[in-house]
Amino acid sequence: xxxxxxxxxxxxxxxxxxxxxxxxxxxxxxxxxxxxxxxxxxxxxxxxxxxxxxxxxxxxxxxxxxxxxxxxxxxxxxxxxxxxxxxxxxxxxxxxxxxxxxxxxxxxxxxxxxxxxxxxxxxxxxxxxxxxxxx
Amino acid sequence: xxxxxxxxxxxxxxxxxxxxxxxxxxxxxxxxxxxxxxxxxxxxxxxxxxxxxxxxxxxxxxxxxxxxxxxxxxxxxxxxxxxxxxxxxxxxxxxxxxxxxxxxxxxxxxxxxxxxxxxxxxxxxxxxxxxxxxxxxxxxxxxxxxxxxxxxxxxxxxxxxxxxxxxxxxxxxxxxxxxxxxxxxxxxxxxxxxxxxxxxxxxxxxxxxxxxxx
Numbered sequence: 001x002x003x004x005x006x007x008x009x010x011x012x013x014x015x016x017x018x019x020x021x022x023x024x025x026x027x028x029x030x031x032x033x034x035x036x037x038x039x040x041x042x043x044x045x046x047x048x049x050x051x052x053x054x055x056x057x058x059x060x061x062x063x064x065x066x067x068x069x070x071x072x073x074x075x076x077x078x079x080x081x082x083x084x085x086x087x088x089x090x091x092x093x094x095x096x097x098x099x100x101x102x103x104x105x106x107x108x109x110x111x112x113x114x115x116x117x118x119x120x121x122x123x124x125x126x127x128x129x130x131x132x133x134x135x
Numbered sequence: 136x137x138x139x140x141x142x143x144x145x146x147x148x149x150x151x152x153x154x155x156x157x158x159x160x161x162x163x164x165x166x167x168x169x170x171x172x173x174x175x176x177x178x179x180x181x182x183x184x185x186x187x188x189x190x191x192x193x194x195x196x197x198x199x200x201x202x203x204x205x206x207x208x209x210x211x212x213x214x215x216x217x218x219x220x221x222x223x224x225x226x227x228x229x230x231x232x233x234x235x236x237x238x239x240x241x242x243x244x245x246x247x248x249x250x251x252x253x254x255x256x257x258x259x260x261x262x263x264x265x266x267x268x269x270x271x272x273x274x275x276x277x278x279x280x281x282x283x284x285x286x287x288x289x290x291x292x293x294x295x296x297x298x299x300x301x302x303x304x305x306x307x308x309x310x311x312x313x314x315x316x317x318x319x320x321x322x323x324x325x326x327x328x329x330x331x332x333x334x335x336x337x338x339x340x341x342x343x344x345x346x347x348x349x
Contacts, residue, residue: 004169006172007169007172007173007176008165008168008169008172009172010171010172010173010175010176010179011167011168011169011170011171011172011175012168013175014171014172014174014175015168015171024320025313025316025317025320028316028317028319028320029312029313029316032220032221032224032312032315032316032319033228033312035220035221036221036224036225036228039218039221039225040221040225053218053221053222054222057214057215059196059201059202059211060192062201063195063196063199063201066199066201067195067199
């Protein structure tokens with residue numbers, strides 16, 4: 001019943017608003033014809049210069065560049081070898097910090113770090129049981 | 136109040152025929168309102184569906200912060216949809232212009248500029264109906280179903296074919312123009328409504344996985 005009354009209400013509404021809707025559509029139609037005349041002449045001129053309206057605008061070009069960069073980044077992340085990605089398993093977060101400073105900075109620290117790693121058990125040691133602490 | 140008191144005895148004295156006529160008119164009016172209401176609902180659903188097409192390209196532009204203000208949002212949609220309006224209309228308008236030029240050349244050459252022949256052929260294409268009326272409560276109202284006064288006449292002559300082809304092409308161009316303008320107005324309307332919401336902070340949409348502007 002509510003739907004029926006709502007439909008009848010829409011009927012009243014369309015009777016009242018139809019002149020305004022027709023006027024609005026007429027204005028848009030006139031705008032469409034003006035746009036057509038203007039862009040038809042522009043497209044003829046663009047045709048002779050080798051360009052086209054179908055080319056992407058600046059915003060779409062920017063978007064495509066960003067999405068392309070994102071795709072390349074994602075592909076790079078996927079194609080990286082597995083060994084470089086730490087497999088933590090149940091030992092996350094790791095207790096020792098395997099931070100290696102960039103080459104050429106504080107050689108003593110690097111040597112010290114390497115010595116520490118030789119003494120400690122490796123995170124990739126398969127004989128290690130779950131739940132053991134890494135020191 | 137005095138007028139109502141004058142007409143009140145008339146209401147009591149309605150005969151069966153008048154009561155039937157009032158009933159039929161009420162049912163016809165209700166039917167017309169229902170039909171118009173269904174058309175309105177259909178048009179509103181088409182308008183909503185056409186309007187949501189802007190979400191397909193605007194969502195990424197807003198997400199990647201290429202468009203950052205409501206003004207930029209509205210002006211970009213307007214620019215892009217104006218281009219689309221031209222691309223959707225161009226062939227219909229080109230055909231219409233060519234048809235109009237051909238018709239003008241035909242009428243000037245073969246009919247010596249006599250446009251009345253074309254208008255008569257077009258006028259005779261449509262049937263003429265007459266509604267029987269009756270006077271009730273001082274008003275002239277419809278009393279029965281309409282009857283055909285003049286049936287349509289089809290002219291199987293060269294002038295007739297030319298007129299009918301021109302009419303069909305004009306009808307197709309007109310309907311195409313109305314359709315594209317309706318679609319254009321729906322998208323502009325949606326961009327106006329959504330442009331401020333797209334950049335506003337709304338806790339209602341937090342945590343959801345919905346694409347598109349609410």
